[in-house]
Amino acid sequence: MFRPIAAPLALRHERVLEHLERERLDAAVVHDASNLRWLTGFRGSTGLAIVRPHGVTLVVDGRYGDQARADVAGLADHGVGVEVVEIRTGVERLDRLALATLGTRRVGFEAERLSVAEHQRWSERIPGDLVPVNGIFEQARRIKDEGEISAIAEACRLADLALAEVVPLLVQRVTECDLRDELEHRMRRLGAQGPSYPTIVASGPVHASRPHHQPTRQIIDEGHTLVIDVGALVDGYHSDMTRTFIVGAPTPLQTEVYEVVAAAQRAGLAAVGCGVPVAELDAACRRVVEASGFGPWFAHGASHGVGLDIHEQPFSTPSTRHGDDTFLCGDVVTVEPGVYRGDLGGVRIEDLVVLTADGPRVLTTSPKDTPCLPSPPTI
Secondary structure (H helix, E strand, C coil), X not given: CCCCCCCCHHHHHHHHHHHHHHCCCCEEEECCHHHHHHHHCCCCCCCEEEEECCEEEEEEEXXXXXXXXXXXXXXXXXXXXXEEEEECCHHHHHHHHHHHCCCCCEEXXXXXXXXXXXXXXXXXXXXXEEEXXXXXXXXXXXXXXXXXXXXXXXXXXXXXXXXXXXXXXXXXXXXXXXXXXXXXXXXXXXXXXXXXXXXXXXXXXXXXXXXXXXXXXXXXXXXXXXXXXXXXXXXXXXXXXXXXXXXXXXXXXXXXXXXXXXXXXXXXXXXXXXCCEHHHHHHHHHHHHXXXXXXXXXXXXXXXXXXXXXXXXXXXXXXXXXXXXXXXXXXXXXXXXXXXXXXXXXXXXXXXXXXXXXXXXXXXXXXCCCCECCCCCCC
């Protein structure tokens, strides 16, 4: 059974304070659910936290009071004081926000998460200036600690196991929905909280040409390319993996495209590492695809971060080519080139890797050396 490793929350608090100091902020207000969980341990969907040098105030409503107190219990052992305040009305929420920011001059807020109306209400009550900040908490939580990597690795293991159990069903002419349902059921049965995201099962020349196809009752049939994008959720952390299969004997085009995407993925895995420009991962994958003549059909970025969110920093796409961001030791990222054409369907191969000082460690282990289905078991 997977047992979460206690989070070093004091280190997370210190990391946030470093960002606040660089931005000349006296405090910051957090209400994105993933950022709240990372900073305080709170697992609820709604709340806010005020971060100051001396500690954190977590404000929740009556639905989450007991849960919040249980989630943050024992955090003093990690050197961080998290005060839980339970409120009943929106007015009380504003009162607590004002009280916790007394004496501040500049208070950061998550500009991408706050409505205009809420910003107006906060401006009337917070004594200091509200300063929009984007990405401070997301940047702070990029580097995964031992507990986070352990949870993500377990999520990868469960997704790998579920896929291995389900692939033999493909000889039975099941539907896309059947396969999705079996994958999600088996991940839960194996110990996952559920899927990381709506599982993608895309088959045939039309559906498999859509990178984010939603499964239908279409039967997975002979001659189809089949793209399966599956991840498990463990202790709030996600995994992400894609494998592509050919049902029956591959055509020359199917074989060619699979080999190109496999080569592109190997190039991406070889390129990624601590200190490497983030843009280089996408560029390495794309160079291989473009050299093959399939460049116009590589329709998405080659990588994104994974953690408490299924898509988080860093992102490696064509649009990041002119940025100066580099990969950090502790980043957990996908490597996922793909080619999609209406006369083919699609091919995507995706692994999840954690970057270490000794190089990238691949966390997903499902076979990918061939697109052919494994032979059915014999008696």
